[in-house]
Amino acid sequence: MYVLNLFNVRLRRFHNHISLYRALLGITTTYSEHQLVSLLKQRDAKAFEYLYENYSGALYNIVLQIIGDVELSNDVLQDVFVSIWRKIESYDSVKGRLFTWMLNITRNASIDVLRSKSYQNSKKNQSISDQNEFDNGGKTSQLNVDNIGVRKILEKLKPEHRVLIDLAYFKGYTQEEIAEIESIPIGTVKTRIRNALIQLREHLK
Amino acid sequence: MNIQEYISSGIVESYVLGLADEAERARFETFCASHEEVRAARDAFELALEEQARNGSIAPPAHVKINILAQLGMDKYVAEKTDIDRSGNIARKFGEYPTGQAKIIRSSGWSKYLAAASIALLVGSTILNFYLFQQYKDYSERYSSLLASQTELADNNRALQTSLDEYRNTISHLKNPGMSVIRMAGNQVPKNGSPDPSSMATIYWNKTSAEVYLMINNLPKNTAGKQYQLWAIVDGKPISAGVFDMNEANPVMKMSKVSGAQAFAVTLEEKGGSESPKGAMYVLGSI
Numbered sequence: 001m002y003v004l005n006l007f008n009v010r011l012r013r014f015h016n017h018i019s020l021y022r023a024l025l026g027i028t029t030t031y032s033e034h035q036l037v038s039l040l041k042q043r044d045a046k047a048f049e050y051l052y053e054n055y056s057g058a059l060y061n062i063v064l065q066i067i068g069d070v071e072l073s074n075d076v077l078q079d080v081f082v083s084i085w086r087k088i089e090s091y092d093s094v095k096g097r098l099f100t101w102m103l104n105i106t107r108n109a110s111i112d113v114l115r116s117k118s119y120q121n122s123k124k125n126q127s128i129s130d131q132n133e134f135d136n137g138g139k140t141s142q143l144n145v146d147n148i149g150v151r152k153i154l155e156k157l158k159p160e161h162r163v164l165i166d167l168a169y170f171k172g173y174t175q176e177e178i179a180e181i182e183s184i185p186i187g188t189v190k191t192r193i194r195n196a197l198i199q200l201r202e203h204l205k
Numbered sequence: 206m207n208i209q210e211y212i213s214s215g216i217v218e219s220y221v222l223g224l225a226d227e228a229e230r231a232r233f234e235t236f237c238a239s240h241e242e243v244r245a246a247r248d249a250f251e252l253a254l255e256e257q258a259r260n261g262s263i264a265p266p267a268h269v270k271i272n273i274l275a276q277l278g279m280d281k282y283v284a285e286k287t288d289i290d291r292s293g294n295i296a297r298k299f300g301e302y303p304t305g306q307a308k309i310i311r312s313s314g315w316s317k318y319l320a321a322a323s324i325a326l327l328v329g330s331t332i333l334n335f336y337l338f339q340q341y342k343d344y345s346e347r348y349s350s351l352l353a354s355q356t357e358l359a360d361n362n363r364a365l366q367t368s369l370d371e372y373r374n375t376i377s378h379l380k381n382p383g384m385s386v387i388r389m390a391g392n393q394v395p396k397n398g399s400p401d402p403s404s405m406a407t408i409y410w411n412k413t414s415a416e417v418y419l420m421i422n423n424l425p426k427n428t429a430g431k432q433y434q435l436w437a438i439v440d441g442k443p444i445s446a447g448v449f450d451m452n453e454a455n456p457v458m459k460m461s462k463v464s465g466a467q468a469f470a471v472t473l474e475e476k477g478g479s480e481s482p483k484g485a486m487y488v489l490g491s492i
Contacts, residue, residue, distance in 0.1 A: 049279075052273065056269070056270070057264050058255075061258065061262060074265060077269055078276070082273060094237075097252070152261065193224070194214065195215070197215035204250065204254060
């Protein structure tokens with residue numbers, strides 16, 4: 001009987017080795033969106049890392065496009081992923097894809113920072129110091145993100161549409177605010193944004 | 206309002222991009238639930254947007270990920286994936302993915318060694334398990350044969366116990382002080398008539414209880430079909446006291462009761478014995 005027990009113990013260890021081995025091979029795991037959401041809701045750290053590796057680049061692009069400053073964008077991206085982890089319970093797949101949900105969190109967080117008082121102040125200071133270092137080759141901490149990602153689609157829009165989408169989507173202004181900034185009637189703003197969005201879809205096809 | 210018009214009014218895009226106001230959102234969600242084509246249009250735009258956005262991936266600096274994991278208390282996970290170099294900077298060891306479609310690529314550094322070590326461990330474990338299984342089979346076989354021989358030994362022991370009990374019983378009778386000892390010998394047979402003059406047997410006879418025990422000292426082995434027969438000579442007439450085989454394993458046998466005998470003799474008869482002695486007399490002893 002002792003021998004049998006010993007045998008069973010060895011067998012169990014063997015299974016453990018296999019799980020370890022599979023965990024190591026699990027490096028190349030891919031999840032379906034449904035699996036990923038389910039694992040995230042179960043607080044699976046590995047799934048979270050997968051999420052980061054697969055989506056951080058796309059979301060970082062959006063943050064950079066809205067904020068521009070690299071250091072600040074890094075902080076915002078960090079906040080975004082912390083928010084995603086903390087709010088994942090509230091994600092409802094009926095209302096849309098996971099990426100759409102994350103994209104909106106990213107955009108909202110970025111616009112919040114963009115329009116915050118401290119950012120507006122730092123921007124003023126920066127423009128003064130930029131003038132002082134006028135002859136340093138124009139180096140700034142901005143990345144050129146104008147021709148990739150969602151911004152790339154904007155390039156294809158008519159200029160009067162592009163500026164409205166830029167103000168609405170990347171600056172987060174309301175339609176009333178845009179009407180004021182652009183000095184055009186609110187009805188025109190609404191029509192142009194709608195037409196811009198319809199065009200946008202055509203370009204994505 | 207026509208559903209197709211609704212779909213192409215720009216509501217799908219403004220909803221997905223988060224530009225729709227509260228009332229528009231609520232209305233759109235109702236339409237999504239009730240109209241499959243609205244939902245399909247939304248799914249299609251979401252997929253296209255996601256694809257476009259991911260094509261525009263820009264890898265964030267490594268420390269962003271480390272900070273996030275640390276902030277979320279996944280430090281252990283961080284420790285597994287990263288290393289801190291001498292200058293105190295956090296060096297990224299894994300996940301240097303391309304700026305295009307983000308894919309997890311983690312195959313550098315010690316993970317390779319870990320994987321290799323794990324495979325070696327697996328192979329080692331398999332061999333060990335095979336070895337242990339062989340040993341287990343071997344032990345199992347040995348255990349079965351031990352069990353069989355143990356049963357055999359127990360049977361033998363029981364048989365020995367039985368015969369030992371018989372001996373004890375016999376000896377307790379032989380010890381009885383009223384037991385007479387009559388030596389029967391081949392050379393006492395008249396006219397040297399014994400086929401084997403060196404033959405010898407001993408009678409233990411209790412005259413009071415009439416019990417007779419025969420001990421064979423030396424008799425030739427009887428052939429098949431023949432048996433020895435013990436005779437008591439009472440008043441000059443031979444009376445059978447039973448038949449027996451020459452059996453070295455059982456040299457003391459209890460025979461039939463005999464009273465008033467003057468002599469004992471053993472003859473070799475046909476198997477089963479005779480009414481009166483017909484065969485050759487091997488031994489004879491008088492009281």
